[in-house]
Amino acid sequence: xxxxxxxxxxxxxxxxxxxxxxxxxxxxxGIYYKAGTSVALMNDTQTTCEVxxxxxxxxxxxxxxxxxxxxxxxxxxxxxxxxxxxxxxxGEIRTYDANVDLRQRVLNQCMTAKGYTxxxxxxxxxxxxxxxxxxxxxxxxxxxxxxCAIDNNNGTWQIVTPx
Numbered sequence: 207x208x209x210x211x212x213x214x215x216x217x218x219x220x221x222x223x224x225x226x227x228x229x230x231x232x233x234x235x236g237i238y239y240k241a242g243t244s245v246a247l248m249n250d251t252q253t254t255c256e257v258x259x260x261x262x263x264x265x266x267x268x269x270x271x272x273x274x275x276x277x278x279x280x281x282x283x284x285x286x287x288x289x290x291x292x293x294x295x296x297g298e299i300r301t302y303d304a305n306v307d308l309r310q311r312v313l314n315q316c317m318t319a320k321g322y323t324x325x326x327x328x329x330x331x332x333x334x335x336x337x338x339x340x341x342x343x344x345x346x347x348x349x350x351x352x353x354c355a356i357d358n359n360n361g362t363w364q365i366v367t368p369x
Contacts, residue, residue, distance in 0.1 A: 236324065262309075265303050268301065274296045279291060279292075329354060330356050338364065343365045347367065
């Protein structure tokens with residue numbers, strides 16, 4: 207019924223905790239959802255599941271170096287005399303966690319086992335924001351296909367179902 211609102215979570219475990227509390231001004235709110243559950247309990251359950259996932263699938267930090275390419279280009283002066291110079295592109299070193307996807311799957315399993323579903327609620331339009339009374343969602347309401355989220359710009363959010 208709410209297939210348009212629900213999807214498999216994709217953010218990393220560390221980013222997921224932040225995304226549940228912070229909502230970009232125009233972006234969707236991604237949260238683990240269970241109707242009638244307090245937001246505080248959802249946050250506690252998510253933290254417990256994140257710690258469990260980290261224990262089962264620890265960080266596997268990898269280091270990679272991007273390939274180096276030498277790219278020629280011509281530089282000409284005002285007289286039309288040209289010289290070929292070579293630019294070095296790439297070679298940056300970056301790190302990544304090779305276990306982030308597996309750890310995310312373990313987190314998803316844990317939250318699903320506790321009765322939660324991951325949902326992404328679109329940001330409410332400006333007209334809905336203006337019409338809605340100021341508030342903070344403390345207990346997750348039932349969702350409808352037109353449910354949306356308002357960012358309170360202080361780490362809290364409000365779920366609204368116009369209508």
